[in-house]
Amino acid sequence: MVNIVIDEAYCKGCYLCIHYCPKKILEKSITINSRGYNIPYVVTPERCSKCKICELICPEFAMTVEENRA
Amino acid sequence: MHPIGEKYLRKEALPFLWCPGCGIGTILGATLRAIDESAIIDQVALVGGIGCSGWIPTYINADVMHVLHGRALPCATGLKMSDPKRKVIVFTGDGDCLGIGGNHFIHAARRNLDVTVIMVNNQIYGMTGGQMAPTTPSDAKTTTSPSGNPEFPFNACELAKASGATYVARWTTAHPQQLSKAITKAISHEGFAFLDVLTQCPTQAGRIIYGTADPATLLDTLKSNTITIRAAKGKSPEELEGKLLVGTLFQDNQKPEFSKSYFKTAEISRSSARD
Numbered sequence: 001m002v003n004i005v006i007d008e009a010y011c012k013g014c015y016l017c018i019h020y021c022p023k024k025i026l027e028k029s030i031t032i033n034s035r036g037y038n039i040p041y042v043v044t045p046e047r048c049s050k051c052k053i054c055e056l057i058c059p060e061f062a063m064t065v066e067e068n069r070a
Numbered sequence: 071m072h073p074i075g076e077k078y079l080r081k082e083a084l085p086f087l088w089c090p091g092c093g094i095g096t097i098l099g100a101t102l103r104a105i106d107e108s109a110i111i112d113q114v115a116l117v118g119g120i121g122c123s124g125w126i127p128t129y130i131n132a133d134v135m136h137v138l139h140g141r142a143l144p145c146a147t148g149l150k151m152s153d154p155k156r157k158v159i160v161f162t163g164d165g166d167c168l169g170i171g172g173n174h175f176i177h178a179a180r181r182n183l184d185v186t187v188i189m190v191n192n193q194i195y196g197m198t199g200g201q202m203a204p205t206t207p208s209d210a211k212t213t214t215s216p217s218g219n220p221e222f223p224f225n226a227c228e229l230a231k232a233s234g235a236t237y238v239a240r241w242t243t244a245h246p247q248q249l250s251k252a253i254t255k256a257i258s259h260e261g262f263a264f265l266d267v268l269t270q271c272p273t274q275a276g277r278i279i280y281g282t283a284d285p286a287t288l289l290d291t292l293k294s295n296t297i298t299i300r301a302a303k304g305k306s307p308e309e310l311e312g313k314l315l316v317g318t319l320f321q322d323n324q325k326p327e328f329s330k331s332y333f334k335t336a337e338i339s340r341s342s343a344r345d
Contacts, residue, residue: 007071010084014091014272019286037090056246059095060086061075 002048003066006040010062013037017054017063023047026054078102078111080131087125091285093243093269094190098126100246101159101188104253108157115149115156117142119166121197123190126161140170143178146185154329157257158185164205165195168224172204179233179262181328186256186263189226192271193279200274210279226266231320236261238320242268244293245316252318261327268292268314 004026011033018026018040025048029041042048054063071079079102088094105111116127120139127134137145146160167175167189178185194212195201202212202219205226209218227238237259241249249267256263270276270288277283280291299317302310 010071012085012090014285016091016285016289019289055072056099056250057096057243058072059088059092059099061072061079061095061099064072 001068002045003068004042005064005066007062008033008039010060011037011039012060016057020053020057023049074102078131079129083129089273091272096243096246097267100250101253103250107254108257110157113157115158117146117160119162121163121166123161123163140166143174150329160185160187162189164191165203168204176233179230179235182234182236182261182325183328184260188265190269191266192269192275194275196271196274200278212278227319230264235264236322236325237263239318240266240316242292242296244289
């Protein structure tokens with residue numbers, strides 16, 4: 001069971017994660033963080049392929065792909 | 071925050087000063103993964119020059135120096151020669167390394183000093199507002215070339231190789247996994263290791279040269295303007311026109327490394343003085 005943790009304290013709303021997710025499971029949410037950015041959210045976490053491109057590309061270390069045993 | 075950040079970053083210095091969508095954060099992530107993979111955090115000495123890239127070491131919880139514009143390599147030389155067991159990693163920009171720092175760069179490479187130089191290349195002087203740099207493409211519009219750049223850019227990797235560097239690689243922030251592996255290789259390489267890392271710069275190069283501030287568009291442009299060595303095999307010169315090669319471009323493991331040869335010579339002259 002994959003849990004994608006998005007640290008809204010650090011997100012600067014660049015949306016590179018949304019653009020580069022190969023499964024297209026990230027989208028802009030309506031939640032605005034303390035910096036004033038609409039942070040991304042995971043639409044369908046069960047479709048995550050754990051490629052971790054979001055982790056690698058995020059310039060703020062705000063994305064973590066956690067694998068929890070269901 | 072991602073565990074690699076929790077492990078290595080100075081939390082009290084956060085948030086990063088870089089613009090939203092800037093590739094420097096990606097480079098910092100790749101570097102931390104390489105340092106983690108090499109398990110060298112207790113031996114590293116990190117040096118940053120002046121410019122946005124020079125701030126990279128200041129966020130890492132390790133021994134760091136933030137030095138004058140263009141003088142990261144002489145400081146790195148001092149760090150390495152005073153304690154050759156140190157793993158010295160230098161973060162410099164295209165202006166810091168090839169402009170004001172150009173002379174230090176060619177000589178450090180000529181000596182084959184055992185340092186890893188990560189040159190963050192946004193093809194412009196970003197921190198000062200977008201002036202043309204030694205790596206700005208010809209005809210590009212910048213604040214100091216409003217009618218188009220009349221000069222020609224350096225090919226930093228060719229310059230490094232010609233000066234005597236023994237590990238030369240080029241990657242972009244669109245290749246974070248390959249970049250991290252290349253940094254790991256550069257750290258373990260005994261000699262002058264140079265990485266030209268092309269980066270998106272939404273605020274300066276993006277708006278001024280490429281006409282957009284959208285990080286994703288800029289990163290896509292970077293990826294499409296480059297081609298890996300494997301993909302370039304068998305392609306015609308027309309197909310490769312305007313594309314920069316990425317990958318490990320040159321490696322030489324035979325050339326003697328500077329600190330070793332320097333201290334060997336010093337020992338020879340000391341023993342001949344004794345006789």
